[in-house]
Amino acid sequence: MTVIAFSVARFTPADLAEFNAIAEIKLNQGQWAQVTRESGRDFDRLIICLPGLDRPVFRFERDRHGRYRLHFNDRAGWYVIGSGTTAGECLAVWRTRARRSSAT
Numbered sequence: 001m002t003v004i005a006f007s008v009a010r011f012t013p014a015d016l017a018e019f020n021a022i023a024e025i026k027l028n029q030g031q032w033a034q035v036t037r038e039s040g041r042d043f044d045r046l047i048i049c050l051p052g053l054d055r056p057v058f059r060f061e062r063d064r065h066g067r068y069r070l071h072f073n074d075r076a077g078w079y080v081i082g083s084g085t086t087a088g089e090c091l092a093v094w095r096t097r098a099r100r101s102s103a104t
Contacts, residue, residue, distance in 0.1 A: 008066040011044045015068075015087040019046060019060060022094050060091070070094075 006012075011019075023046075026032040033051040037044070041064075048058035059071040059078065068090035070082035084090040 007041075009042050009044055009062055009064045010039065011046075011062055011087070015062065018087040018091060022091060023048075060087075062087075 023032065023035055027035070030051060032048055033053075034049045036047045036049075038047060039045070043061055043063055045059055045061040047056045048060070049055070050057045055073065055075070057073050059073070060068070061071070062068050066085075068082075068084050068087055069080050070090050070093065071078040072081045073079075082090045082093040084092070088095075
């Protein structure tokens with residue numbers, strides 16, 4: 001039997017489920033226009049575009065060390081707005097806002 005090592009830089013099915021729980025709502029409400037995936041040897045990324053913009057605005061990624069980062073692009077460059085050792089921890093910035101919005 002051959003065992004193929006799973007790259008620590010790749011999103012796991014649980015990571016994608018965590019992201020998809022947020023993305024499905026944002027896409028259905030029209031807050032996001034599109035999500036695309038970029039993968040390389042040392043990274044895995046989900047790129048988020050907003051309606052009416054010709055550039056990506058958010059980037060969720062896992063790096064070669066297994067760390068997660070959420071970036072925001074304000075035209076001047078990419079800035080980290082979330083990070084963590086799990087996808088849920090990194091994406092908490094969106095979950096917290098979603099809970100606050102639905103409570104008001």
